[in-house]
Amino acid sequence: xxxxxxxxxxxxxxxxxxxxxxxxxxxxxxxxxxxxxxxxxxxxxxxxxxxxxxxxxxxxxxxxxxxxxxxxxxxxxxxxxxxxxxxxxxxxxxxxxxxxxxxxxxxxxxxxxxxxxxxxxxxxxxxxxxxxxxxxxxxxxxxxxxxxxxxxxxxxxxxxxxxxxxxxxxxxxxxxxxxxxxxxxxxxxxxxxxxxxxxxxxxxxxxxxxxxxxxxxxxxxxxxxxxxxxxxxxxxxxxxxxxxxxxxxxxxxxxxxxxxxxxxxxxxxxxxxxxxxxxxxxxxxxxxxxxxxxxxxxxxxxxxxxxxxxxxxxxxxxxxxxxxxxxxxxxxxxxxxxxxxxxx
Amino acid sequence: xxxxxxxxxxxxxxxxxxxxxxxxxxxxxxxxxxxxxxxxxxxxxxxxxxxxxxxxxxxxxxxxxxxxxxxxxxxxxxxxxxxxxxxxxxxxxxxxxxxxxxxxxxxxxxxxxxxxxxxxxxxxxxxxxxxxxxxxxxxxxxxxxxxxxxxxxxxxxxxxxxxxxxxxxxxxxxxxxxxxxxxxxxxxxxxxxxxxxxxxxxxxxxxxxxxxxxxxxxxxxxxxxxxxxxxxxxxxxxxxxxx
Numbered sequence: 001x002x003x004x005x006x007x008x009x010x011x012x013x014x015x016x017x018x019x020x021x022x023x024x025x026x027x028x029x030x031x032x033x034x035x036x037x038x039x040x041x042x043x044x045x046x047x048x049x050x051x052x053x054x055x056x057x058x059x060x061x062x063x064x065x066x067x068x069x070x071x072x073x074x075x076x077x078x079x080x081x082x083x084x085x086x087x088x089x090x091x092x093x094x095x096x097x098x099x100x101x102x103x104x105x106x107x108x109x110x111x112x113x114x115x116x117x118x119x120x121x122x123x124x125x126x127x128x129x130x131x132x133x134x135x136x137x138x139x140x141x142x143x144x145x146x147x148x149x150x151x152x153x154x155x156x157x158x159x160x161x162x163x164x165x166x167x168x169x170x171x172x173x174x175x176x177x178x179x180x181x182x183x184x185x186x187x188x189x190x191x192x193x194x195x196x197x198x199x200x201x202x203x204x205x206x207x208x209x210x211x212x213x214x215x216x217x218x219x220x221x222x223x224x225x226x227x228x229x230x231x232x233x234x235x236x237x238x239x240x241x242x243x244x245x246x247x248x249x250x251x252x253x254x255x256x257x258x259x260x261x262x263x264x265x266x267x268x269x270x271x272x273x274x275x276x277x278x279x280x281x282x283x284x285x286x287x288x289x290x291x292x293x294x295x296x297x298x299x300x301x302x303x304x305x306x307x308x309x310x311x312x313x314x315x316x317x318x319x320x321x322x323x324x325x326x327x328x329x330x331x332x333x334x335x336x337x338x339x340x341x342x343x344x
Numbered sequence: 345x346x347x348x349x350x351x352x353x354x355x356x357x358x359x360x361x362x363x364x365x366x367x368x369x370x371x372x373x374x375x376x377x378x379x380x381x382x383x384x385x386x387x388x389x390x391x392x393x394x395x396x397x398x399x400x401x402x403x404x405x406x407x408x409x410x411x412x413x414x415x416x417x418x419x420x421x422x423x424x425x426x427x428x429x430x431x432x433x434x435x436x437x438x439x440x441x442x443x444x445x446x447x448x449x450x451x452x453x454x455x456x457x458x459x460x461x462x463x464x465x466x467x468x469x470x471x472x473x474x475x476x477x478x479x480x481x482x483x484x485x486x487x488x489x490x491x492x493x494x495x496x497x498x499x500x501x502x503x504x505x506x507x508x509x510x511x512x513x514x515x516x517x518x519x520x521x522x523x524x525x526x527x528x529x530x531x532x533x534x535x536x537x538x539x540x541x542x543x544x545x546x547x548x549x550x551x552x553x554x555x556x557x558x559x560x561x562x563x564x565x566x567x568x569x570x571x572x573x574x575x576x577x578x579x580x581x582x583x584x585x586x587x
Contacts, residue, residue: 167399170423171353174442178355181362231354233377266352267401270378298402298482298493 014051022047032110038103042093046114049088053081053122058129065133074130078123085118086111153318157208164201165259168226175229190228197221201252208319212279212286213245215254219277222255226262233272234262240279247279247286249341250319253312257290257337260308264335265292286341294335309337316341345457346389349375350382350408351397351421356442360395360421363449370453377401379408380491386412393456398422398473402493406470407484410520411491415466419452427476435469471526480530483511485518492518496535500549500567502527504542512569537584539563539577547584 025043030036057077066073090111094104172194179187200218210218216238223236258275265273276291309326316325320342329336347370349357357375364370373389376382378401386394394416398405406428409415420439422428432439438452473479483494494513503510508519509527528538538544545563552564553573561573563581573581 166424170442171356174359174423174444175353175355177443178359178362182358229353229355233352267399270380270401298495 014055018047018051021050029106032106034103034106035100038097038100041097042103042107045093045096046089049085050118050121053085053118054125057081057122057126058132061126061129061133065130065137070130074123074126077126078119081122082115082119085122086115089114157315157318164198168259171229172225179228186228190225193221193224193228197225207251209248210251211245212240212247212249215249215252216240216245218252219254219258222258223262223275230266233266235272235274237274237276239277241281243281244279244286247281247341247343249286249288250315253315253339253341254288254290256308256312257288257339261290261292261335261337263308264294268294268298282340284343286343288339288341289336290339291334291336293333294330296330296332312339320344345370345393346373346391347371347393347395348373348382348385348389348391349395350377350379350385350400350405351375351395352377352400353397356397356421359443360449363446366446366450367453379403379405379411382408383412383491386414386416391416393417393419395419395421398425398428403484403491404478406473407479409466409470411484411486417456418466419456425476428473431469431472434472435465437465437469474526474530480532483520485511485520487518494518496531499536500546500565501569501571502536502544514567534584537577537580539571539573539581541574543571543577545571547581550581550585553578553581 022043025047026039029039029042034042094107097103097107172190176187176190176194179190197218200221220238223234227234227236254277258277261275262273265275273293277288279286279288281287309328313323313326316339317323322342325340325342327338329338347364349360349372351357351360354377357377361372361375364372370393373391374381374385376385380402382394382396385391396405396408396418398420399422400408403411405420405422409418418437420428420432420437421442421444422439423442429439429441431437438455440448440452481496483496483499485492485494494511498513498515500512500514502524503512503517504524505519507521509522509524511518511520524538524542524544527536527544531544535547536544537547545565549565549567550563551566554562554564556562556572559575561578563571563573565571
């Protein structure tokens with residue numbers, strides 16, 4: 001149901017309209033020689049009934065808006081209510097003022113012009129309410145659509161953010177299991193790191209933004225765990241301008257990028273792998289580059305497995321409405337992922 | 345009993361070695377950190393048993409077995425691999441889900457020593473697991489003493505040759521012991537089309553299809569190769585190319 005236009009302001013406007021309309025009617029009747037009592041009662045009563053009819057129609061539209069045949073509906077309703085109004089006038093005024101013979105004669109003589117005016121007023125008010133309620137309905141729909149869109153977007157963002165790789169989790173637990181035998185102290189450290197990492201990915205659920213400094217702390221945890229898993233094979237290097245540390249970026253957006261780089265680097269090459277992350281302020285954008293070594297020959301089939309990067313790109317698009325914020329580049333031996341974060 | 349441990353994570357190898365201390369009859373000949381080392385070690389040590397991780401650098405555990413000289417008894421260990429686990433379960437191959445307990449490990453070893461997956465079970469599981477996205481993106485072959493990973497996009501066409509399949513690429517052709525049916529099932533049907541009993545072609549390379557003898561056709565590739573197209577193959581080709 002649409003929002004009703006009936007409030008104090010509206011009531012005052014209607015009352016004013018009624019008074020103006022009634023005074024005009026009074027003036028008209030007086031001009032045609034009706035007595036003041038007759039002119040007054042006629043104009044007040046007929047206009048009250050007319051406005052009542054209009055109110056009836058508009059109230060009716062509040063619950064039912066015609067769909068397809070709206071113009072026929074307006075016309076039909078106008079005719080019916082006009083006839084109803086005329087009947088009521090004919091049944092009331094001549095009897096109320098039956099003493100005034102001249103008035104009664106004039107009343108019957110003016111029926112057609114009364115009908116024309118009444119029809120005009122009623123149909124225009126019908127049209128007005130039709131427009132009002134249609135607009136209300138559209139606004140309602142637009143608001144609802146926006147709400148559902150927002151909800152869907154939030155859900156998608158949350159899902160993109162919370163993607164935790166089961167492979168990573170179980171392999172890390174397996175490493176902990178191994179360390180409990182060979183190095184219990186290190187096992188304890190690893191459990192602590194893993195817990196901090198998991199807590200981070202759970203806690204930040206509802207936070208959309210963090211600073212680069214926070215993000216790097218989170219990344220170091222992640223890289224630390226991966227280093228325990230892969231031992232000497234995995235090296236990491238982080239280089240950031242001091243000025244970038246307080247710049248903002250979508251929460252946990254870098255972790256899938258680094259995860260992709262580590263996976264790509266480790267599974268596409270043999271031997272040692274160095275993952276480099278650099279951050280700099282580039283014309284007010286936070287620019288982050290993550291690079292990993294790769295093998296040109298076998299890299300092609302791996303391209304499809306870039307779900308991590310696809311989800312990052314999708315998230316950047318949902319947040320900034322731009323498709324060009326994540327770019328990848330391949331040199332002879334390095335695969336580079338470059339992300340630009342607008343600072344808004 | 346001679347054994348190998350093949351896993352790219354050092355700690356994952358440690359735990360197997362540790363659990364094996366209570367099985368003195370099993371002697372670990374070597375630990376390998378990737379499939380290439382694994383293939384060499386299998387050749388060198390002729391093990392009876394291998395402990396094998398699935399996800400490893402360059403080639404995965406299944407691909408390593410495809411290339412190995414022979415398939416010993418295998419205990420697979422994986423952290424999370426839906427395709428692999430489905431394949432194991434479908435073919436009654438025992439496997440360990442990381443992290444695993446000593447009891448679970450002991451049970452797997454005992455079961456294997458008692459009976460062990462027969463020669464057919466492991467290869468069947470390998471075939472099933474080859475439908476994973478990883479393996480439908482590439483084909484690994486032996487090229488002399490070396491191992492070559494062929495991205496699927498570089499395959500021009502496949503040709504049946506007795507028990508082998510000849511894989512034709514711009515760098516030459518390579519043999520692999522598989523069936524046409526296997527490739528027909530694993531390769532993307534949109535890109536690779538079985539045009540003949542003995543040929544599967546990369547549809548992107550077809551430039552022309554000419555009538556040939558009665559009811560037959562010839563497909564001409566951008567590389568200049570001419571391949572026979574059977575009647576059924578022509579129907580499939582028309583379907584795929586939308587003509």
